[in-house]
Amino acid sequence: MEDSPVKLTKRGSVAILQIDRESRRNALSRETLLAFGRLGRECVADNDVRAIVITGAGDKAFCAGADLKERQGMTPDDVRVQVGLYRSELSVLDHSPKPVIAAINGVAFGGGLELALVCDLRVASSTAELALPETTLGIIPGAGGTQRLPRIVGEARAKEMILLGRKLTAQQALEWGLVNRVAPEGADLLEDVLNWILPIANGAPIAQSAALRAIDTSFDTTLDLGLELERVFYDETLRSSDRLEALRAFAEKRKPVFTGK
Numbered sequence: 597m598e599d600s601p602v603k604l605t606k607r608g609s610v611a612i613l614q615i616d617r618e619s620r621r622n623a624l625s626r627e628t629l630l631a632f633g634r635l636g637r638e639c640v641a642d643n644d645v646r647a648i649v650i651t652g653a654g655d656k657a658f659c660a661g662a663d664l665k666e667r668q669g670m671t672p673d674d675v676r677v678q679v680g681l682y683r684s685e686l687s688v689l690d691h692s693p694k695p696v697i698a699a700i701n702g703v704a705f706g707g708g709l710e711l712a713l714v715c716d717l718r719v720a721s722s723t724a725e726l727a728l729p730e731t732t733l734g735i736i737p738g739a740g741g742t743q744r745l746p747r748i749v750g751e752a753r754a755k756e757m758i759l760l761g762r763k764l765t766a767q768q769a770l771e772w773g774l775v776n777r778v779a780p781e782g783a784d785l786l787e788d789v790l791n792w793i794l795p796i797a798n799g800a801p802i803a804q805s806a807a808l809r810a811i812d813t814s815f816d817t818t819l820d821l822g823l824e825l826e827r828v829f830y831d832e833t834l835r836s837s838d839r840l841e842a843l844r845a846f847a848e849k850r851k852p853v854f855t856g857k
C-alpha cells in the first residue's frame with residue numbers, strides 16, 4: 597500500500613495536513629482526496645486540536661490541482677466520481693467547527709486553489725501564484741470554485757479569473773482579498789502561519805467555533821434570520837466556563853487560560 601499522500605503532524609494544538617507529493621506538485625489524486633477525508637475527520641474529532649493548517653510539500657506548489665496524469669484515460673463517468681470526491685471528502689474541512697487555514701507555499705491552481713477556498717483563512721508565500729485555469733482546459737472549476745470564489749472576491753473578479761484563466765501573484769491575491777496575508781519574503785511560511793494564528797491556537801474554542809458557524813450561516817440566510825441565529829450561537833458561549841475565565845483574567849490583569857469548556 598502507498599504511504600499516505602497527506603501527512604498529519606501536530607504543533608501544540610495545531611494539526612498540520614501536508615500534501616506529500618512534491619514530484620507531482622502535490623496534485624490531488626483519488627488517494628489524496630480520500631486521505632483528506634480520513635485525516636480531516638480525525639482532526640475534527642480530536643479534542644486537543646484547535647486549528648487545522650493545510651499546506652503542500654516543497655516550495656514550488658501548494659497544489660497543482662487535479663492529478664492530470666491519473667485523469668488520463670478516465671471515462672466521463674470516472675471523472676464524475678472523482679469530482680464527487682472533492683465534495684464528499686473535503687466537506688469535513690469545509691464544515692469544520694475548528695478554523696482551517698491554507699498555508700499556500702507555491703502555486704495553487706485549479707483544484708489546488710479550490711482546496712484553499714474551502715479553508716477559512718489563507719496565507720500565501722511571497723512567490724505563490726493562484727489561478728483557476730479550467731476553462732483554458734475545456735472544463736470549468738468543479739470543486740466549488742464557481743461558487744466560493746465570487747463570494748470571496750466578488751462576481752466581476754471571479755469571472756475575470758475564471759474566463760481569462762488569470763493567474764494572480766500573491767500580492768495581487770492580497771489586494772483582491774483572496775488571501776488574508778502574504779508572508780514576508782524569505783520567511784518560513786509554516787512558522788509565519790503558526791505564529792499568525794496564535795490567537796486561535798491559544799483562544800477559546802467554543803467561541804471560535806460559534807463565530808465560524810455564525811459567519812458561515814450568514815451567506816445562506818436573510819439578515820433577520822441571521823441575526824436570530826447569531827443569538828443562538830452567542831448563547832453557546834454563555835454556557836462556557838471559558839467565558840468566566842476571560843472575565844476572571846481581566847479582573848486579575850492576566851492572560852486567560854482557555855480549556856475549551
Ligand code: COA
Binds near residue numbers: 620662663707
Ligand atoms: N497533475 C499531475 N502531475 C503534475 C501536475 C498535475 N496537475 N502538475 C505538475 N505535475 C508533474 C509534471 O508532469 C512533472 O512531472 P514529470 O517530472 O514526470 O514530468 C512534475 O509534476 C513537475 O512539473 P513541472 O511542470 O516540471 O514543474 P514546475 O515547478 O516547473 O511547474 C506547475 C509546476 C504546477 C506550474 C506546472 O506543472 C503546471 O502548470 N501544471 C499543470 C497545473 C494545472 O493546469 N492544474 C489545473 C488542473 S484543472
